[in-house]
Amino acid sequence: MDEDLDLINRTEAGERDAFDELVKKYQKPLYATLYRMVSNHEDASDLLQKTFIKAFTGLKSFERRSSFKTWLYQIGINLAKNVYRDRGRFNQVSIDDVIIRKDPRTLDILIRNESRLLLRKALTGLPKKQRLTLMFRIQEGRKFDEIADIMKCSVGTAKANYHHAVQKLKLIMKESFEDLKTDDV
Amino acid sequence: MTCNNKDISKHIPAYLTQELEPAEQRILEEHLESCSDCKMEVILLRTLATENVPDPGEAFWKETPGIIYRAVQREMTRKKYFNLSWFAGKITLPRWVLTAETVCGALVILFLTILSVQHRQDAPLSQAYVFSEDTMNSGSINVTALSQDDIETINTWAGGELASIAQEAEPVIASNRDTDIYEELASLNASEIDALSHAIENWEEEG
Numbered sequence: 407m408d409e410d411l412d413l414i415n416r417t418e419a420g421e422r423d424a425f426d427e428l429v430k431k432y433q434k435p436l437y438a439t440l441y442r443m444v445s446n447h448e449d450a451s452d453l454l455q456k457t458f459i460k461a462f463t464g465l466k467s468f469e470r471r472s473s474f475k476t477w478l479y480q481i482g483i484n485l486a487k488n489v490y491r492d493r494g495r496f497n498q499v500s501i502d503d504v505i506i507r508k509d510p511r512t513l514d515i516l517i518r519n520e521s522r523l524l525l526r527k528a529l530t531g532l533p534k535k536q537r538l539t540l541m542f543r544i545q546e547g548r549k550f551d552e553i554a555d556i557m558k559c560s561v562g563t564a565k566a567n568y569h570h571a572v573q574k575l576k577l578i579m580k581e582s583f584e585d586l587k588t589d590d591v
Numbered sequence: 592m593t594c595n596n597k598d599i600s601k602h603i604p605a606y607l608t609q610e611l612e613p614a615e616q617r618i619l620e621e622h623l624e625s626c627s628d629c630k631m632e633v634i635l636l637r638t639l640a641t642e643n644v645p646d647p648g649e650a651f652w653k654e655t656p657g658i659i660y661r662a663v664q665r666e667m668t669r670k671k672y673f674n675l676s677w678f679a680g681k682i683t684l685p686r687w688v689l690t691a692e693t694v695c696g697a698l699v700i701l702f703l704t705i706l707s708v709q710h711r712q713d714a715p716l717s718q719a720y721v722f723s724e725d726t727m728n729s730g731s732i733n734v735t736a737l738s739q740d741d742i743e744t745i746n747t748w749a750g751g752e753l754a755s756i757a758q759e760a761e762p763v764i765a766s767n768r769d770t771d772i773y774e775e776l777a778s779l780n781a782s783e784i785d786a787l788s789h790a791i792e793n794w795e796e797e798g
Contacts, residue, residue, distance in 0.1 A: 422660065429656040438644040447647055451655075458659045463666045525638055544639045547608045572600075573593075576631055 410474040418465060429458055432475065435546070436482055442541050443486040453489065457482040476555045483538065483556065528578035535559075536571035543568050594628040603632055607640055 413431075416424030433454060440457070441450040460481050461468070468477055529537055538557065542548045548556075554564040594600060599622045605611050606619050623630050737745075779787065 425660055425663075426656040429659055430652075433652060433655055437647070441644045442642070447645065451647065451651070454655070455659055455662060459662050459666055462659070462663045463670060522638060522642075525635060529639075540639070543604050544607065544636045545642065547604075547640075572632060572636070575635055576628065579631070579635060 411470060414465060414468070414474060417462070425462070428474075432478055433458075436478065439479065439541070439546060440482055440486055442545055443483070443538075444489055449489055453482060453485050456485050460485070472555070476552065479556045480558070487534070524579060524582045525575075528575050528582070531578055532571055532574055536567045536574065539564055539567040540571040540575070594626050596622070596626075596629075599626075600629055600632065603629065603636060607633070607636055 410428070410431075413424045413428045417428060436457060437450055437454050440453045441447070444450055444453065457478065461478050468474065529540075532540070535557065539553055542553045542556065543550070550561050550564045550568070553568075554561045557564060557567075559567075599619060602611060602615060602619055606616060611619065623633060776784075
């Protein structure tokens with residue numbers, strides 16, 4: 407039997423250890439995903455708790471055919487989307503935050519941070535599905551079939567979203583570098 | 592210039608996670624040397640991949656399962672009650688049925704209250720009270736119909752009762768013996784004397 411299913415069955419039977427084990431197994435990677443989506447600890451930890459609470463209180467609706475992990479991530483991402491909708495923004499990084507985090511000791515670091523800032527800004531300009539697909543593929547190293555499961559779309563759509571995201575990102579970055587060069591002149 | 596070699600670019604994510612076969616990796620690296628577009632993609636994606644998520648600390652990870660467990664327990668309890676109300680909400684009845692139910696309920700409560708009050712009024716009284724009522728409702732006693740034994744019993748009872756009354760009245764009588772009737776009469780004023788003489792006259796007339 408699948409390890410997660412065994413833990414779920416034991417959790418439903420009231421075994422506290424199984425419950426803790428499930429939370430411990432997924433809390434870190436799920437937190438990382440949620441943090442990348444909302445960009446702050448308060449919202450990420452709040453979403454982490456809400457995701458687990460929703461999952462454990464709704465275990466009866468979990469179809470044992472699919473993976474618990476995928477189901478958990480689907481819940482988390484849907485909750486994070488609500489935060490995004492409430493805020494009207496997604497992983498928006500304020501320039502002040504970045505400047506504070508900058509280490510101005512060397513020009514290299516400054517340039518690197520500048521690039522990161524541009525990249526973060528470019529990410530906020532991507533459509534939500536493209537951005538999430540890119541995040542899952544690149545930042546979490548997930549396979550396209552897994553991404554398709556989480557995003558509830560076909561593998562082809564997931565690949566297309568990824569491709570469009572990368573192309574758009576490159577375009578935005580090229581334009582940004584062009585602007586920088588013009589400014590320097 | 593945009594690279595259209597999709598066979599190469601599709602391997603970039605696997606290249607970043609070092610999941611490519613050595614031969615595939617070599618081909619991709621050769622391509623990267625000549626293609627600025629793919630090179631930029633690799634740099635961008637590598638930058639994205641290395642975007643660190645700050646670790647909230649060991650204490651956070653340690654306490655999270657407990658916090659979630661307690662929250663789940665609370666939610667389950669709340670849900671249990673909610674389910675009952677949800678069930679009640681699912682019962683769809685016409686409004687007149689609910690109104691009739693309310694009126695019937697009120698009538699039943701009113702009926703029970705009245706019944707309770709009546710029951711209290713009809714409740715058996717104490718033995719002493721019953722005896723007294725019986726005595727009161729028994730009517731007059733024909734003394735000639737009483738036997739000698741009955742008369743003796745009544746006499747004994749009355750003797751005892753009167754003796755106790757006499758005992759209680761003794762201090763009052765004793766205090767009144769000390770008063771002088773002439774002194775009392777002398778202290779009366781004219782109108783009181785007139786009223787007294789008038790009362791004596793009436794008493795004498797009545798015999």
